[in-house]
Amino acid sequence: MSKFTVFTLFPEQIENALSHSIMKRAMEDEKLSLNCVNIRDFTEDPHGHVDDAPFGGGAGMLMQVQPIVSAFEDLVQREGRPDRVIYCSPRGKVFQQSMAMELAKEEHILFLCGHYEGIDQRALDILEVEEVSIGDYVLTGGELPAVIMIDAIARLQDGVLNKKESFEEESFSQGLLEYPQYTRPRSFQDREVPEILLSGDHKKIRQWRWEESLRVTKEQRPELYEKYREENPELFIEKKKRKRSKIKAE
Template sequence: MNYHILTLFPQMIMDGLNNSIIGRAIEKGLISAEAVNIRDFSQDKHNHVDDYPYGGGAGMVMQPGPVVSAYEDLAARLGRRPRVIYMTPQGKVFSQKIAEDLAKEEDLVFLCGHYEGIDERALDLIVTDYLSIGDYVLTGGELPTMVMIDCISRLVPGVLNNDESAEFESFHDNLLEYPQYTRPEVFQGRQVPQVLLNGDHRKIDSWRREQSIRRTIERRPDLMKDACLTDAEQKFADSVFHEQETARRASYQVISLDLFQTLADVNARIPEIWKEILGEQYTDRRARAGAEAIVSAYPKVLKKSFSENGFCDMEEIYRRCAREALRITGFGNGSFSVTEEKMTQVILKNHSLAPLYEDVVSVLRELKKRFRLVLSSDASPLMAEGVLKRLEEAGITFEKVFLSDELKAWKGGPDRRFFSEVCRELKVKPEEILHIGDSVSDISGASKSGLHSCLISRDYRPYKGKAQPDYRINGLSEIAKLLRKIPEKGLAEADNL
């Protein structure tokens, strides 16, 4: 790619281009740039290139002679007449698609106007494209030219170190670029999304695509009409538009939060849990197998308990999960000799030891300034007490803590008693509560009871529930950002309760 810039300020152009990525590309011979001084083609001894406008008016106009002569001299040297781009706010707004088209050319000429513009006859004779970088006026065309050269050059093979970088940057496929993160993993209480840390590149690619769609809808919704989306991506985009509409009409007084895998990470305790359960028989592979067996058994056991008369507490639920896990893994046989009771008690104890996610304290502090905060968890006091103590030590307390073992009701139970009790205790309408949780039980229970719901999936697990959440997030900081956009309705009423 060869750039030829017709300008009154050649030094300004070359100083701007001989730096960073573009400067290195010029040094490597991947692109070339020359600034042609229009003043060198002046037709009087004083090197004038401008004159007063016919018909009167303020300012000066660049004469057609020097401009056309500069171009004709260039065309003669090249042996062809390349495209000429004139920088003007009257032109078509420059875009990534236009950059991709221009990058196919061997030579490009940029004509930089100055003063009140260029004599129209010169433009008629040589200009092929009228382009703008926005609806505002600059002193000259030099800055827009450098902007466009930078953008176009990034599409020239070899200019970027990573061959894929240009393809996946902002505006690829008419979508904005996904968020980027680097070290440290935690900065001022804000954590890098877990999906980027687990090494699953299929999940990472999917997350990045969804983030591009979400960011485009939030910041440049005008681009969505030309975005190329699969059916699944269009469904996701529709859900983001639904989130925005829900948030626009929302009047939340209460934020209800699930505990485990929302505020506290039980999975971080998996090695400790299974070392205590398996003892000398512990291996990482066996720990994963045991954890997967418990996770697989839990929703089945919980669903079965819904159909039974009476209420099963968390100890009984995990005892049944342990029974199923022992059957699947064989840990109760031979040299393992793990008992159902031991597995149950170790799992319950380690819930209480689960560490807080890094974003929890800072986000809850922010939310507490505007909303009433409550905890709503399928848990026993034993499971919750350690986590609640660590939150209290960090200055976070809840107006009310609702635990399934104390209410004798499940969040996702068919009787809907859990969230009905939450509304009754807090003296609010269901639609005035936003419940945030990580499970199908959280979303279905809240939705059936008339609450708004938010699915948090820190590890980007697929959601398989029938009831759909009003919002989807991968970390608490995302809901804080969304709630900042909601007008402060109902807060005075809450204060008067």
């Protein structure tokens, strides 16, 4: 079972977002566990403050070192040190599917959610965080990035999705974007399901899906297409051979 701990000022935001659908079922089935820790519970300030003005001046407030470190020390004493500590930060390395697959191998991950203008650097140093971003933009807090990463990581765990194939053939898992998919009805407003998908020939269907993934990736994310092409030259050589054979047959 994978364990996720989240240090946050707004635990209900995390809990509400992950209390539905697949994530809810996974927690009920004990495939994963979620523990949200309210950082405010660990402040030593008599008024419950967890932030203060930054030294050196500047706009906004910073989350203080003491409540975060106290929360962390309490966690380590009770459960041991987490395998990874991730700080949701716009200055971190960008979260990708490959990172989700790497993190899915860990048993216990701690997410630290910042607010205001950020967190006192000493807290980040003491916790030995890895700074991770979900994109080149700034949000009001780290809760939404934490939810996104937890969802992406948790769904890779055994038993969370119904079938292993559910994530093995989707976008990014093989380096390409996912191929188009169709379901009933067969015809809708003069738009037909591709005939190959109705053929029952699974080998040809797999080939069609791969070629469609190539097409979609080339159109939508050309940099991913070129990377895939460089890493898998033999597949493109084989594709050219099949194309020549088809032309000769015709």
